[in-house]
Amino acid sequence: MELYVLGDISAEEKLQVEDMATQYPEIRAEITEIERSMEFYAEEHAIEPPADLRQRVLGSLLVNLGDDRIFTKAVTHQDDDHVRSLPPARVNSFYKYAFAACLTLLLISVYGLINLYSKLQDSNTQLTALQTDKIRIANQVNLMDRQLNMYRDTTYKVLRLKGMPKTPTAAMILAWNSVSKKVMVDVQSMNLPKHDNKHQYQLWALVGGKPVDMGVFDKPAADTAGVKEMKAIASAQGFAVTLEPMGGSINPTMDQMVVIGQF
Template identity: 65%
Template sequence: MENVQAYIESGILELYVLGDISPEERLQVEEMAANHSEVKAEIGEIELSMEAFAETHAVETSELVKTKILNSLLVNLGDDKTFTKPRKHNSEEVFEDEVDNVIALPARRSNFYKYAFAACLTLLLISVYGIVNLYSKLQESSTQLTAMQLDKQKIANQVNVMDDELDIYRDTSYKVLKLKGVAKSPQSAMTLAWSPVTKKVVLDMHSVKLPAHDKQHQYQLWALVGGKPVDMGVFDLNTDTASVKQMKSIAMADAFAVTLEPAGGSAGPTLDQMVVMGGTK
């Protein structure tokens, strides 16, 4: 019985009538009212007291006060306890007793929504920051992946080139020919490998020692067959950076020579621009 009286005096029943308690507390009050007639009777008395209080203090407020209340609700200022002192507004005077009789609205619920909105906004900003940060990291990872793929392709190309070089040494049908500089360019030299069986001709670009040339010219390889020159393709000291370069195929050749020609090559060799030459026997 003492516990019931202490519960009644705790003030929770007044909050229950005002509707200012949590759903869990509401269920607890209703359970207590169902089990204890004293609690139920106290709730009834509180309701009657509040109705009487509201009727006693009810006043017909002016339009100015009503407008102020509505504006206060719209801007979430439910925690205002009083309004401004009496003043005239549009030729209508607001009296002191009229303002004092306005019952302040509970601020707790309004404050709750303001804090909830602020919390939601904070979470939204944090989420946006997280998404932007994640997107940046994904972009960085994508760039790194692209770079790795390019490196992988470059390594694969280098491996293929090395395999081609090894094939030259493994295949006994290849002849390694050293072309030497002519009178015009005695310091020039280069090495090529030629297989009469597979008809392949491969230049060793690391061994090339030829005079530098401008962008308007390229070196052109020729095969001499029965005294006649046969075009074997062009190569460029500035852009051909691979260790080996495969040229056009040929089955028969008495010798090979290199001349400097206009970019793209010529139909016939410019003999006074010959830099190296070497026989096949």
């Protein structure tokens, strides 16, 4: 019934209450009592608005134009009439500072990752260079071991080839193994004249007074170490080197002989 008096029910429910109030006087009396109680409560707690505020509101309704700033000011200063203004809303800046802190940490992290990646790249480059040097040194050590084995192995015959009259300073050391038939040239001690890119040196074995092709080679760099293996041969009385066109010749060019040596 309180909802009926307040008008907070549907039209169908309102008809039902009115029909029951018509049939039962006690319900009508209860409704009347509720209405009186509510009117009494409203009168007891009613707040009389200031005269200037009432006049301004009425004037605004007539002309459909109100001054919001004066209206707000009038409401704010009516302390005696129990009218209180709401405090301004405080903007919570926690999220703003939190976002700024997170963004700063993110930038620091990105910078750290970039710096770490750069250091890793440098480390990888240095590691690659070290591995390359390690392989190069290992190859040099292997060649030097072969060179030392060539001189220590008693099955090798070491032959020193000397320069011809036109190349008196030329010299080369060669070792031939009569068991394995290997022929090794000492590259490090080789001292041969320089040649152009259209020619190569060719090694010949002297077998029964006839030259036998043992392969071609180029003048090595000054800092080259180790030995170079040439073609194998079962027997030889000596060896010689001539300067031939690129790729070698079938027969040696005698006037281009650089060094020769015999056992």
